[in-house]
Amino acid sequence: MLDKLKAFFNERSQFFKQTYNRVLPFGDTVVDRWEKAKLLGFGANTSIYDSSLVLGEVSVANDTWIGPNTVLDGSGGGLTIGAHCSISAGVQIYTHDTVRRSLTGGQARIEQAPTAIGDHCYIGPNSIIVKGVKIGDNVVVGANSLVTRDVADNTVVYGTPAKVIGSSLKYQESE
Known part of the structure; x- marks a missing residue:
């Protein structure tokens, strides 16, 4: 065998x-990436690599690409990802954390909050999005960023922690 x-x-x-x-x-x-997406109930023409970890309630709209070695954690209140997004390799998106639980010896509860990514977003490689963050439409998150706050529509953010560095409108023009 x-x-x-x-x-x-x-x-x-x-x-x-x-x-x-x-x-x-x-x-x-x-594993066929499109069949795995269908099995997970994701939108039409969405694909997700077999090496991706999906936990809890995760909803992904149409035409979204989810790269290899990603973590999509919807176990803390749900994760939603919009249409026409690119979730690059190594991205981690969370809806919970155990910081207070760990520091109180298990006395505090696991903190949970839903996380959402809008339509037409690009999340750069190895970026991390923490619980409760809402990312608007047409957003670019630069590689290796740590997103700890909400991000408005049509914005480019980058860094650790991620900071606004400009507008994404220039990327929205067709060539």
Whole structure:
């Protein structure tokens, strides 16, 4: 059986290398990203890599791409992601944290708050969005950002913690 799995993986890896010039982890060579999105109840034409972790109530609209090695945590009140978004590799989005619970030796409750991302948003690689944050429509979050506050529509934010650095209107023009 192990030899058959290895042979299967090698065949799939060669296919992805020749067709798309990429080599993927085992799960991502076997699981269809669009079928996984359908299984999770996500919108039409949305895809999510097998390496992504999905917890609790997560709702994703149409035409959204969710990259590899992401964490979508809807266990603390629900996570919603709009249409036509790109959630880059390594992004983590949370709806709960255990800071107070840990620091009180388990006496405090786990803190929870819903988190939402609007339509037409780009969340850069390895960014983290903490519980309770609401990101508006047409927002760009730069790579490696820590988003701890709400972000208005048509905004570009970047940094740790993320700060407004401009408008996203320039990105909305078609070429």
